[in-house]
Amino acid sequence: MFNMKKAFITGIGGQDGSYLSEYLINKNYKVYGIIRRNSVVEHQKNRLENLNINKKIELSYGDVEDRTSLDNLLKKIKPDEIYNLAAQSHVRISFDVPEYTIKTNALGVFNMLESLRFNSPKSKFYQASSSEMFGRSVDKNGYQRETTKFEPTSPYGCAKVFAFNLVKHYRHAYKLFCANGILFNHESSRRGSNFVTNKVIKSAVEIKLGIKKKLYLGNLDSFRDWGHSKDYIRAMHLILKHNKPDDFVIATGQTRSIRQLCKIVFDNLNLDYKKYVKQQKKFLRPEELKYLKGDSSKARKVLNWKPEISFEQMINEMTDFWIKYYNKKT
Ligand code: NAP
Ligand code: GDD
Numbered sequence: 001m002f003n004m005k006k007a008f009i010t011g012i013g014g015q016d017g018s019y020l021s022e023y024l025i026n027k028n029y030k031v032y033g034i035i036r037r038n039s040v041v042e043h044q045k046n047r048l049e050n051l052n053i054n055k056k057i058e059l060s061y062g063d064v065e066d067r068t069s070l071d072n073l074l075k076k077i078k079p080d081e082i083y084n085l086a087a088q089s090h091v092r093i094s095f096d097v098p099e100y101t102i103k104t105n106a107l108g109v110f111n112m113l114e115s116l117r118f119n120s121p122k123s124k125f126y127q128a129s130s131s132e133m134f135g136r137s138v139d140k141n142g143y144q145r146e147t148t149k150f151e152p153t154s155p156y157g158c159a160k161v162f163a164f165n166l167v168k169h170y171r172h173a174y175k176l177f178c179a180n181g182i183l184f185n186h187e188s189s190r191r192g193s194n195f196v197t198n199k200v201i202k203s204a205v206e207i208k209l210g211i212k213k214k215l216y217l218g219n220l221d222s223f224r225d226w227g228h229s230k231d232y233i234r235a236m237h238l239i240l241k242h243n244k245p246d247d248f249v250i251a252t253g254q255t256r257s258i259r260q261l262c263k264i265v266f267d268n269l270n271l272d273y274k275k276y277v278k279q280q281k282k283f284l285r286p287e288e289l290k291y292l293k294g295d296s297s298k299a300r301k302v303l304n305w306k307p308e309i310s311f312e313q314m315i316n317e318m319t320d321f322w323i324k325y326y327n328k329k330t
Helices: 015-026 046-051 067-077 098-119 155-174 196-208 229-241 258-268 297-303 311-329
Strands: 006-010 030-035 057-061 081-084 124-130 178-183 215-217 247-250 277-279
Touching: 006 015, 006 067, 015 030, 015 046, 015 229, 030 067, 057 067, 067 098, 081 098, 081 229, 098 124, 098 155, 124 155, 124 229, 155 178, 178 229, 196 215, 196 258, 196 311, 215 258, 229 247, 229 297, 247 297, 258 311
Parallel strands: 006 030, 006 081, 030 057, 081 124, 124 178, 178 247, 215 277
Antiparallel strands: none
């Protein structure tokens, strides 16, 4: 018990936070996390309740915008590892609520770093940076990597660039172990159903079952490099296990358009996506990030990381989830 490593996770109730908790508990960590108050109590730890790991983690109310809550917890826990996953993580919604997005995704990281510096300077710090930071920028050979310029195209992306730079600055200025994982899109059956993969899959199952008639989407011609969340949270842990703080791109190296995603998902259910998928203006973004394909050779070489779950396996897992969900309901 006394030798247990301690991890502190913000955003613990999210997709990645829930998988990461499970993963670290299996590695015999004591896991602490913050959740935000929600008027519907069940929503606060929905993904954690489902896992029944709830009893093994210590949850406190907290918010990355509330420095007092962070100071109190870090002073008391003094974690070995901190994973800062808290964010307003939806890119399109960041155009609707830019101020909240910037407060949480940029100033929230500043709060975390200051709290770490004064209360627990030996903790290793992981920042959930994002491929959205690349925006319009693609290297000549069609990939984005650690050296690719950041040209963000959303309030979300701009806030993540600020946070990325701050993390590097704290590493150099105060010699703290602060690292960035630049993760490309990653999905799972725990993904919010307003992100495109889960929206397409959930709707296709609903159409198959006669619950829904059409699927309304925004831009069908953007490309994304999609991996599985379970593979990506392994990378987060490896980044903090590395002997020095550094920044790593985590990606599969494969890219597909939203149109291709629709075809694959609907084909699996013996449906012709062209009959059901329609475009709707409200799902378009004021500026779109058109193309993502990540080169993760640094992480593969230095951390010995590679993805283990294929795109097809992931789509099948997510489709099965919704089929079972509706079967249980009827
Ligand atoms: P997610 O499912 O949306 O989870 C985000 C979590 O952050 C939620 O638990 C949310 O709590 C919490 N949160 C939001 N604002 C907060 C605040 N002010 N204080 C404390 N907690 C707050 O996102 P995810 O997919 O797990 O992603 C985890 C992190 O990785 C995020 O920082 C995201 O931006 C980043 N990222 C994700 C991807 C991806 O493809 N999934 C790729 C690159 C980077 P509530 O439920 O209370 O809102
Ligand atoms: N969400 C959504 N809904 N996206 C749509 C829709 C729709 O109805 N129709 C088309 N899309 C397109 C978007 O325009 C975008 O080009 C692509 O589908 C992916 O959208 P999302 O699944 O919302 O993800 P994202 O790429 O904007 O952001 C995700 O990945 C980032 C890493 O690159 C999020 O997880 C971010 O938190 C993460 O940082």
